[in-house]
Amino acid sequence: MTSPASRIFVSIDTPEIDAARDLAERLTGFVGGVKLGLEFFCGQGPSGIRAVMGGVRLPLFLDLKLHDIPNTVAAAVRAVLPLQPTFLTIHTGGGPAMMRAAAEAASMTDLPRPRLLGVTVLTSLDDDDLVAVGQGVPVLDQARRLAALARSSGLDGVICSPAEVAALRAECGDDFVLMVPGIRPAGSAVGDQKRVMTPRDAVEQGADFLVIGRPITQAPDPAEAARAIVGEL
Numbered sequence: 001m002t003s004p005a006s007r008i009f010v011s012i013d014t015p016e017i018d019a020a021r022d023l024a025e026r027l028t029g030f031v032g033g034v035k036l037g038l039e040f041f042c043g044q045g046p047s048g049i050r051a052v053m054g055g056v057r058l059p060l061f062l063d064l065k066l067h068d069i070p071n072t073v074a075a076a077v078r079a080v081l082p083l084q085p086t087f088l089t090i091h092t093g094g095g096p097a098m099m100r101a102a103a104e105a106a107s108m109t110d111l112p113r114p115r116l117l118g119v120t121v122l123t124s125l126d127d128d129d130l131v132a133v134g135q136g137v138p139v140l141d142q143a144r145r146l147a148a149l150a151r152s153s154g155l156d157g158v159i160c161s162p163a164e165v166a167a168l169r170a171e172c173g174d175d176f177v178l179m180v181p182g183i184r185p186a187g188s189a190v191g192d193q194k195r196v197m198t199p200r201d202a203v204e205q206g207a208d209f210l211v212i213g214r215p216i217t218q219a220p221d222p223a224e225a226a227r228a229i230v231g232e233l
Protein backbone atom coordinates (compact mmCIF):
# COMPACT_ATOMS: atom_id res chain seq x y z
CA MET A 1 0.00 0.00 0.00
CA THR A 2 1.77 3.15 -1.14
CA SER A 3 -0.57 6.03 -0.33
CA PRO A 4 -3.93 6.63 1.37
CA ALA A 5 -5.45 7.52 -2.02
CA SER A 6 -4.53 4.10 -3.39
CA ARG A 7 -7.00 2.55 -0.95
CA ILE A 8 -9.98 4.22 -2.58
CA PHE A 9 -11.94 2.72 -5.45
CA VAL A 10 -14.48 5.25 -6.64
CA SER A 11 -17.74 3.65 -7.62
CA ILE A 12 -18.86 5.28 -10.85
CA ASP A 13 -22.51 4.33 -11.00
CA THR A 14 -24.01 5.76 -14.18
CA PRO A 15 -25.17 4.16 -17.45
CA GLU A 16 -23.53 6.93 -19.51
CA ILE A 17 -20.08 6.63 -21.11
CA ASP A 18 -19.32 10.36 -21.21
CA ALA A 19 -20.29 10.89 -17.57
CA ALA A 20 -18.24 7.88 -16.46
CA ARG A 21 -15.19 8.93 -18.47
CA ASP A 22 -15.43 12.49 -17.23
CA LEU A 23 -15.53 11.35 -13.59
CA ALA A 24 -12.68 8.87 -14.07
CA GLU A 25 -10.51 11.56 -15.65
CA ARG A 26 -11.33 14.17 -13.01
CA LEU A 27 -10.57 11.74 -10.20
CA THR A 28 -7.27 10.45 -11.58
CA GLY A 29 -4.59 11.32 -9.05
CA PHE A 30 -7.13 11.53 -6.21
CA VAL A 31 -8.19 7.85 -5.97
CA GLY A 32 -6.54 4.45 -6.37
CA GLY A 33 -8.94 2.94 -8.87
CA VAL A 34 -12.30 2.95 -10.63
CA LYS A 35 -15.19 0.61 -9.95
CA LEU A 36 -17.63 0.05 -12.78
CA GLY A 37 -20.57 -2.18 -11.91
CA LEU A 38 -23.97 -3.41 -12.92
CA GLU A 39 -25.46 -0.05 -13.84
CA PHE A 40 -22.66 0.80 -16.25
CA PHE A 41 -22.13 -2.74 -17.58
CA CYS A 42 -25.86 -3.24 -18.27
CA GLY A 43 -25.96 0.11 -20.05
CA GLN A 44 -22.75 -0.02 -22.04
CA GLY A 45 -21.27 -3.54 -21.89
CA PRO A 46 -17.62 -4.48 -22.45
CA SER A 47 -17.09 -1.88 -25.20
CA GLY A 48 -18.22 0.83 -22.79
CA ILE A 49 -15.72 -0.40 -20.19
CA ARG A 50 -12.97 -0.15 -22.81
CA ALA A 51 -14.12 3.32 -23.83
CA VAL A 52 -13.82 4.58 -20.24
CA MET A 53 -10.72 2.72 -19.10
CA GLY A 54 -8.77 3.21 -22.33
CA GLY A 55 -8.18 6.83 -21.46
CA VAL A 56 -7.36 6.57 -17.76
CA ARG A 57 -4.37 5.07 -16.00
CA LEU A 58 -6.21 3.55 -13.05
CA PRO A 59 -6.87 -0.06 -12.07
CA LEU A 60 -10.35 -1.39 -12.90
CA PHE A 61 -12.59 -3.03 -10.33
CA LEU A 62 -15.27 -4.77 -12.40
CA ASP A 63 -18.18 -5.30 -10.03
CA LEU A 64 -20.49 -7.76 -11.78
CA LYS A 65 -21.52 -9.75 -8.69
CA LEU A 66 -21.80 -12.94 -10.73
CA HIS A 67 -24.18 -15.53 -9.25
CA ASP A 68 -25.28 -18.56 -11.26
CA ILE A 69 -24.43 -22.24 -11.74
CA PRO A 70 -20.66 -22.99 -11.82
CA ASN A 71 -20.42 -23.52 -15.59
CA THR A 72 -22.15 -20.23 -16.36
CA VAL A 73 -20.14 -18.18 -13.87
CA ALA A 74 -16.85 -19.70 -15.08
CA ALA A 75 -17.78 -18.81 -18.67
CA ALA A 76 -18.70 -15.26 -17.66
CA VAL A 77 -15.36 -14.87 -15.86
CA ARG A 78 -13.52 -16.05 -18.99
CA ALA A 79 -15.57 -13.66 -21.12
CA VAL A 80 -14.47 -10.59 -19.14
CA LEU A 81 -10.78 -11.51 -18.76
CA PRO A 82 -9.82 -9.45 -21.87
CA LEU A 83 -11.01 -6.34 -20.01
CA GLN A 84 -8.11 -6.99 -17.61
CA PRO A 85 -9.88 -6.09 -14.37
CA THR A 86 -7.69 -5.91 -11.28
CA PHE A 87 -10.68 -7.02 -9.18
CA LEU A 88 -13.83 -8.92 -10.17
CA THR A 89 -16.79 -9.78 -7.92
CA ILE A 90 -18.91 -12.90 -7.62
CA HIS A 91 -21.52 -13.72 -4.96
CA THR A 92 -20.36 -16.14 -2.26
CA GLY A 93 -23.99 -17.31 -1.97
CA GLY A 94 -23.45 -19.24 -5.23
CA GLY A 95 -21.64 -21.82 -3.13
CA PRO A 96 -18.21 -23.46 -3.04
CA ALA A 97 -18.39 -25.23 -6.42
CA MET A 98 -19.31 -21.96 -8.14
CA MET A 99 -16.49 -20.09 -6.41
CA ARG A 100 -13.94 -22.80 -7.26
CA ALA A 101 -15.06 -22.78 -10.91
CA ALA A 102 -14.69 -18.99 -11.02
CA ALA A 103 -11.21 -19.14 -9.44
CA GLU A 104 -10.10 -21.76 -11.96
CA ALA A 105 -11.48 -19.73 -14.85
CA ALA A 106 -9.70 -16.58 -13.63
CA SER A 107 -6.38 -18.43 -13.74
CA MET A 108 -6.81 -19.60 -17.32
CA THR A 109 -5.27 -16.52 -18.87
CA ASP A 110 -1.96 -15.25 -20.17
CA LEU A 111 -3.11 -11.81 -19.10
CA PRO A 112 -2.63 -10.65 -15.50
CA ARG A 113 -4.97 -12.72 -13.34
CA PRO A 114 -7.80 -10.67 -11.79
CA ARG A 115 -8.26 -10.95 -8.06
CA LEU A 116 -11.63 -12.53 -7.35
CA LEU A 117 -13.64 -11.05 -4.50
CA GLY A 118 -16.75 -12.67 -3.02
CA VAL A 119 -19.68 -10.55 -1.90
CA THR A 120 -20.66 -11.69 1.59
CA VAL A 121 -23.73 -9.89 3.02
CA LEU A 122 -24.71 -6.77 1.06
CA THR A 123 -24.22 -3.57 3.03
CA SER A 124 -27.84 -2.65 2.31
CA LEU A 125 -29.05 -5.52 4.52
CA ASP A 126 -29.44 -5.87 8.29
CA ASP A 127 -30.37 -8.74 10.61
CA ASP A 128 -34.12 -8.32 9.88
CA ASP A 129 -33.50 -8.55 6.13
CA LEU A 130 -31.64 -11.84 6.61
CA VAL A 131 -34.62 -13.20 8.55
CA ALA A 132 -36.89 -12.10 5.67
CA VAL A 133 -34.89 -14.21 3.19
CA GLY A 134 -34.76 -17.22 5.49
CA GLN A 135 -31.23 -16.74 6.79
CA GLY A 136 -32.06 -16.43 10.46
CA VAL A 137 -28.52 -15.68 11.62
CA PRO A 138 -26.95 -12.36 12.61
CA VAL A 139 -25.20 -10.53 9.76
CA LEU A 140 -21.80 -10.90 11.42
CA ASP A 141 -22.11 -14.69 11.71
CA GLN A 142 -23.27 -14.99 8.10
CA ALA A 143 -20.42 -12.77 6.84
CA ARG A 144 -17.87 -14.85 8.80
CA ARG A 145 -19.27 -18.08 7.39
CA LEU A 146 -19.26 -16.79 3.81
CA ALA A 147 -15.76 -15.28 4.08
CA ALA A 148 -14.34 -18.57 5.37
CA LEU A 149 -16.07 -20.40 2.52
CA ALA A 150 -14.71 -17.91 -0.02
CA ARG A 151 -11.20 -18.39 1.31
CA SER A 152 -11.35 -22.18 1.27
CA SER A 153 -12.83 -22.05 -2.25
CA GLY A 154 -9.85 -20.17 -3.69
CA LEU A 155 -11.05 -16.56 -3.76
CA ASP A 156 -8.59 -13.75 -3.08
CA GLY A 157 -10.80 -11.79 -0.72
CA VAL A 158 -14.30 -10.59 0.03
CA ILE A 159 -16.56 -7.56 0.02
CA CYS A 160 -17.92 -6.88 3.50
CA SER A 161 -19.26 -3.97 5.51
CA PRO A 162 -16.93 -2.04 7.83
CA ALA A 163 -18.67 -3.65 10.80
CA GLU A 164 -17.28 -7.08 9.92
CA VAL A 165 -13.76 -6.05 8.93
CA ALA A 166 -12.04 -6.62 12.27
CA ALA A 167 -13.52 -10.11 12.71
CA LEU A 168 -12.75 -11.16 9.13
CA ARG A 169 -9.21 -9.77 9.31
CA ALA A 170 -8.56 -11.82 12.45
CA GLU A 171 -10.02 -14.97 10.94
CA CYS A 172 -8.85 -14.77 7.32
CA GLY A 173 -5.36 -13.31 7.76
CA ASP A 174 -3.45 -10.37 6.33
CA ASP A 175 -3.21 -11.70 2.77
CA PHE A 176 -6.98 -11.94 2.30
CA VAL A 177 -8.29 -8.79 0.57
CA LEU A 178 -11.04 -6.93 2.43
CA MET A 179 -12.75 -4.49 0.04
CA VAL A 180 -15.24 -2.39 1.96
CA PRO A 181 -18.29 -0.42 0.75
CA GLY A 182 -20.81 1.24 3.08
CA ILE A 183 -18.42 4.16 3.58
CA ARG A 184 -19.88 7.46 4.68
CA PRO A 185 -17.84 10.49 5.75
CA ALA A 186 -19.35 12.13 8.85
CA GLY A 187 -22.51 14.04 7.96
CA SER A 188 -23.05 12.54 4.48
CA ALA A 189 -26.35 10.95 3.44
CA VAL A 190 -26.60 7.22 4.19
CA GLY A 191 -29.18 6.50 1.45
CA ASP A 192 -29.93 2.80 0.94
CA GLN A 193 -26.93 1.56 2.94
CA LYS A 194 -27.58 0.05 6.38
CA ARG A 195 -24.13 -0.92 7.70
CA VAL A 196 -21.90 2.14 7.36
CA MET A 197 -18.79 3.67 8.89
CA THR A 198 -16.52 6.65 8.22
CA PRO A 199 -13.51 6.11 5.92
CA ARG A 200 -11.04 6.49 8.74
CA ASP A 201 -12.83 4.09 11.08
CA ALA A 202 -13.09 1.48 8.30
CA VAL A 203 -9.34 1.65 7.66
CA GLU A 204 -8.62 1.48 11.38
CA GLN A 205 -10.75 -1.67 11.53
CA GLY A 206 -8.43 -3.22 8.92
CA ALA A 207 -9.97 -2.52 5.50
CA ASP A 208 -7.50 -2.84 2.60
CA PHE A 209 -9.64 -0.86 0.16
CA LEU A 210 -12.68 1.39 0.45
CA VAL A 211 -15.44 1.47 -2.18
CA ILE A 212 -16.92 4.96 -2.24
CA GLY A 213 -19.60 6.12 -4.62
CA ARG A 214 -22.12 8.89 -3.98
CA PRO A 215 -20.14 10.74 -1.29
CA ILE A 216 -17.62 11.46 -4.06
CA THR A 217 -19.54 11.28 -7.33
CA GLN A 218 -22.55 13.33 -6.18
CA ALA A 219 -20.43 15.99 -4.51
CA PRO A 220 -20.37 19.44 -6.15
CA ASP A 221 -16.62 18.92 -6.68
CA PRO A 222 -15.82 15.17 -6.78
CA ALA A 223 -12.04 15.66 -6.80
CA GLU A 224 -12.26 17.89 -3.74
CA ALA A 225 -14.50 15.35 -1.98
CA ALA A 226 -11.98 12.58 -2.72
CA ARG A 227 -9.12 14.78 -1.55
CA ALA A 228 -10.92 15.49 1.72
CA ILE A 229 -11.53 11.78 2.32
CA VAL A 230 -7.91 10.94 1.63
CA GLY A 231 -6.89 13.67 4.06
CA GLU A 232 -8.97 11.98 6.72
CA LEU A 233 -7.24 8.60 6.34
Ligand SMILES: O=C(O)c1cc(=O)[nH]c(=O)n1[C@@H]1O[C@H](COP(=O)(O)O)[C@@H](O)[C@H]1O
Binding pocket: 011, 013, 037, 063, 065, 089, 119, 121, 122, 123, 124, 159, 160, 181, 182, 183, 191, 193, 211, 212, 213, 214, 215
Ligand atom coordinates in the same frame (compact mmCIF):
# COMPACT_ATOMS: atom_id res chain seq x y z
O1 LIG B 1 -19.79 -5.18 -4.41
C1 LIG B 1 -19.88 -3.98 -4.08
O2 LIG B 1 -19.07 -3.15 -4.50
C2 LIG B 1 -20.91 -3.62 -3.10
C3 LIG B 1 -21.25 -4.59 -2.16
C4 LIG B 1 -22.06 -4.24 -1.07
O3 LIG B 1 -22.34 -5.06 -0.18
N1 LIG B 1 -22.52 -2.97 -0.98
C5 LIG B 1 -22.24 -2.01 -1.91
O4 LIG B 1 -22.68 -0.86 -1.75
N2 LIG B 1 -21.47 -2.35 -3.01
C6 LIG B 1 -21.24 -1.35 -4.07
O5 LIG B 1 -20.51 -0.25 -3.54
C7 LIG B 1 -20.99 0.97 -4.10
C8 LIG B 1 -21.40 1.86 -2.95
O6 LIG B 1 -21.84 3.09 -3.44
P1 LIG B 1 -22.25 4.28 -2.46
O7 LIG B 1 -23.29 3.75 -1.52
O8 LIG B 1 -22.80 5.31 -3.40
O9 LIG B 1 -20.99 4.70 -1.75
C9 LIG B 1 -22.13 0.63 -5.05
O10 LIG B 1 -21.62 0.66 -6.37
C10 LIG B 1 -22.53 -0.79 -4.69
O11 LIG B 1 -22.89 -1.54 -5.82
